[in-house]
Amino acid sequence: MKEDAMCADDVSDHTIRVVNPATGSLVGEVPAGGKAAVAAAVDRAEAAQADWAKRDPRERGKVLGVGARAIRAQTDTLAALLTAEQGKPLHEARNEIQGCANVLEYYHSVSGSLRGECLPLSSYGLACVLKEPVGVCGAIIPWNMPVLIFAWKIGPALVAGNAIVVKPASSTPLTTLRIADILETAGLPAGVLQVVTGTGDTAGVALAATPALGHLSFTGDTKTGAGVSRAAGRNGVPVTLELGGSDAMIVCRDADIPAAAAGAVSGRFYNCGQTCTAVKRVVVDTSIKEAFIRALCEKVGGIVVGDGSRNGVGMGPMNNAAARDTICRMMDDGVSCGEGTLLCGGGIPDGEEYKNGLFYEPTIVADLPNDSALLNTEVFGPVLPVIAADGLDAAIEIANSIRYGLGASVWTRDIKTAMTASSQLDAGIVWVNQHLRIPPDVPFGGMKASGIGRENGSGAFEPYLRSKTVLVKP
Structure with a gap:
């Protein structure tokens, strides 16, 4: 999947024109963010993440559940916007909006499963394995299924206690921005979810190269994914890559x-x-x-x-x-x-x-x-x-x-x-x-050139958590 494909005429120095692919008419405009916008978003996310991480996982999941219900209530309006910017028929757009809500509801339903474990070890005492959020995460979203894949990435990241900076594709940012607003209205603290609009070679490159990320998830074509992996790897940032398929x-x-x-x-x-x-x-x-x-x-x-x-x-x-x-x-x-x-x-x-x-x-x-x-x-x-x-x-x-x-x-x-x-x-x-x-409910991802790691299912929490072992001697 191509993460970003924009015509030069659709990008100015400051804004990106979002065009209806069925008619050529203007749907909206968004800021053409770059390195500075990404850096500012990461800073805001870092400032908000600590308090979000202190909440019980069930409380974090509840916010997504409330947001999912609000998304369902606005299905027709959101679907019309998605059709206008992406091009898919309205019935497919409605299905995608409902799918987004379904994913968020799933992560709400399993939020109580996020617990560490304690193991009594006779030679060492009590071993406690704590599960902690990795911090600020990044996500780069493609244009083909922008709303569903947005939910795939933010659901486990947020329930695990992280903040996340999302870069939507420049041809389909509008519905994602609207849903981010709905989630904030539903109770997601300001700053925990940041959406930065821009092209792949500006905002996307900047996010992939951000050293402060605890994890980066990318969905797009195989060639672009290789570049994202190299950029993240230079800073030791782990990645999940869902890449091309045939x-x-x-x-x-x-x-x-x-x-x-x-x-x-x-x-x-x-x-x-x-x-x-x-x-x-x-x-x-x-x-x-x-x-x-x-x-x-x-x-x-x-x-x-x-x-x-x-x-x-x-x-x-x-x-x-x-x-x-x-x-x-x-x-x-x-x-x-x-x-x-x-x-x-x-x-x-x-x-x-x-x-x-x-x-x-x-x-x-x-x-x-x-x-x-x-x-x-x-x-x-x-x-x-x-x-x-x-x-x-x-x-x-x-x-x-x-x-x-x-x-x-x-x-x-x-x-x-x-x-x-x-x-x-x-x-x-x-x-x-x-x-x-x-x-x-089930893992999704590829083999060979189709990617690294898995999204969906309870296993999707793993990239967004780090284990800390505490050994207690009585």
Whole structure:
């Protein structure tokens, strides 16, 4: 995922223009913060963190619970703002707002589990292991799921007693700012949560290089994540990195073909294909390939593309011009030059309603050569390649053949097949007969070039706590 992609025209010396990707119209402006803004935010967070850390974890969790209820009460208003700045259809935006509240409620529900332990050791006395917050943390948020990922990062950090400085993507800061205000109104002390707006190469770079951080969490593309890791590492700041993915969806010969085709469409074209764990490659058994492709193309043909604020729209625009340019270039370098077979879509839709927006058609391609960029890099947009495989072993080999290992799914009626594939796929999360949905209760993160560490679940507290051992001799 690209953490930041801004056109030069959208940034002045002092402000960033937030533009609706469906219409090109101005949604709002935010400060173009840089090194000084980040430093000031870290100072404010440090000043507020000590008192916040003194509160009982249950009390800290309760604040998030109150905030979550307030967010739910404003779902429609927040969703409209999210659609305007990000582009996703309103029903997807509502789901994301509700998902944000769900995550905060989850961390409220487990806040009482944050306790140390005491161990009577006969040779040493009483050993107490205390769990303490790490201090001020940092978070860098992408533009594709800005509100949900915001909650993933602030929830465990705040309940653990830390303060946190958040840098949202410069194309989607508005809903994040609004939710931060809601949380403060709900009782979060001023200064504990800081949101600094700016571009990745100014505010993002400054936050990644801040030596005072106790932890830094980044979600974005693999290349940018490597740079963030290097910058943090120079100061000894530990990181969690949720990076790129190219999830394979394996469709076995015994799969429910209509259900699998529907799963591929929702898993790929949700959020215009701009999701880290989207279905980015379908690996289908050769024996059912033609039947599956027919079902797939039929369902893709029913997707209504348009302004996400309109009723009935199933897929909105891409979020920014750089992302769409990348998709256009990859298609031109591949399918347009004779690689593979274009089954549907493949370009910018015609029509007056599309001329000012960043739209791209939902696209299916097949018969690509093994070295195609569409198969070996993260395609962050509405293009889905279909690959044939002779049996499960071949399908798993194809799925594991690239550098990413974020997610994968297997579609089968046989539990043994499902468990075999789950154990052999190099992925941080494996779905069976579903794809994409991630509950807050379970760990999420990748293998290989898809990241370091895990978010979500009770284990997400670990990066935000440090252990202190106290040995007491009677």
